[in-house]
Amino acid sequence: MLYWALLFLIVALIAGVFGFGGIASASAGIAQILFVIFLILFVIAIIARVVNGRAP
Template sequence: MLHYAVVFFVIALIAAVFGFGGIAAGAAEIAKLLFFVFLVMAVVSFVINLMRGKG
């Protein structure tokens, strides 16, 4: 998931350099969304792993 966020971020940077504003904005939004989804999943996984270790 984090890999896809980085890929869309790179696509957004390349599109911004070449002046494709709409494509850059769309790719940046996708990258941001995927990053936050990854972050939430990582925190949930960490909490579940922490609870499982105490039991």
């Protein structure tokens, strides 16, 4: 999922450079949403690992 967030960020940057504001803002929004979902799932995985008692 982090890969897709970075991919959309790159698309947004390239679209912004070429002046496609709508595409750039849409891609940046998607990248932000995917990054937040990634962070939430990462925190849940860390909490689940701590609750199960496994060593990191």
